[in-house]
Amino acid sequence: MIxxxxxxxxxxxxxxxxxxxxxxxxxxxxxxxxxWGKPMIITSGLxxxxxxxxxxxxxxxxxxxxxxxxxxxxxxxxxxKELQKWCLANEKLLEEIGLWMEDFKATxxxxxxxxxxxxxxxxxxxx
Ligand SMILES: [Zn+2]
Numbered sequence: 001m002i003x004x005x006x007x008x009x010x011x012x013x014x015x016x017x018x019x020x021x022x023x024x025x026x027x028x029x030x031x032x033x034x035x036w037g038k039p040m041i042i043t044s045g046l047x048x049x050x051x052x053x054x055x056x057x058x059x060x061x062x063x064x065x066x067x068x069x070x071x072x073x074x075x076x077x078x079x080x081k082e083l084q085k086w087c088l089a090n091e092k093l094l095e096e097i098g099l100w101m102e103d104f105k106a107t108x109x110x111x112x113x114x115x116x117x118x119x120x121x122x123x124x125x126x127x
Contacts, residue, residue, distance in 0.1 A: 001030050007045035007074055014046075014071070021071035022046060025115045029074060031097045032113070036086055041077040043110055044068060063127060073114040075107070083111050091123060102127045 007022050008014070014022070022045075033040050047055075047068040055061035067073035078084055084104050087094060094101075102112040103126050118125040 002026060002033055002040060002042065006042045007071070009045070010048075012046055012048055018046065018071040021115070025072055025074060025113075028097050028099050028115055029076075029113060032094070032099065035090065035093060036083065038082075040083070042074050043077045044075040045073075046071045061127075067114045067116065072116050073112060075110045075112050077109070078111050079109045081109075087111060094123065100125065 004022060004026055005011075007026060012018075029040070045068070047066065049069065052061065052063070052066055052069055056064070068075075076083060081104075087101060099113045099115060100117050100122075101107075101114075101124050103124050104111075106127050112127070
């Protein structure tokens with residue numbers, strides 16, 4: 001199972017909202033982890049504003065208000081697209097759990113999960 005430290009490896013001091021959000025996200029990710037049955041490596045969980053600015057500057061993100069800042073999103077390493085395939089085959093379960101993903105065209109080697117819907121409300125959305 002995934003533990004909270006994996007979502008906040010730098011040990012950022014949390015606001016009450018971030019703490020609450022990370023717990024919700026962790027619970028949802030562990031439901032996927034259990035159903036999927038394989039290890040999940042988190043490559044990016046909670047980000048500071050500084051982290052996010054660096055990603056934008058390097059062209060790796062275009063989101064000023066990323067859900068990573070709120071503790072509501074996590075990226076899972078998926079170089080072989082195994083998790084992506086699993087997600088596509090388990091849309092119903094992801095709907096029940098309440099997770100949304102960036103379109104896999106935008107996330108070639110990882111899966112971005114977030115615990116709140118995007119503006120479009122679509123299960124998969126373009127970032
Ligand atoms: Zn992400």
